[in-house]
Amino acid sequence: MDKLKRKADIEVWLNEFVQTADYDETGNKYYFVFADKFRGGMWTLMNTNGQWSLHGKGEAYCDNEEVFIQKDEAVTFLWKHRAAVNKARSELKNKQPV
Secondary structure, three states, X not given: XXXXXXXXXXXXXXXXXXXXXXXXXXXXXXXXXXXXXXXOXXXXXXXXXXXXXXXXXXXXXEOOOOEEEOHHHHHHHHHHOHHHHHHHHHHHHHHOOO
């Protein structure tokens, strides 16, 4: 799947998240980073043992802690930020050897 064009595409991607996301051994979580177009920083979407969370950080702000969300909330959030998510996914795909 190249671009996330529908909410159903986002759900499929989240189901396969651990196969494409980076892994943090210290925190024991999978994560994906993309631009925060609204606040000018970066969002990190994380999955730890099936639990989704978000954290935002930029030059002028840093969320106090990660916010835990349900999968349907993650779909809605990613839908709002799909352009940034698609761009980050494309950049990762272009970096990986073929």
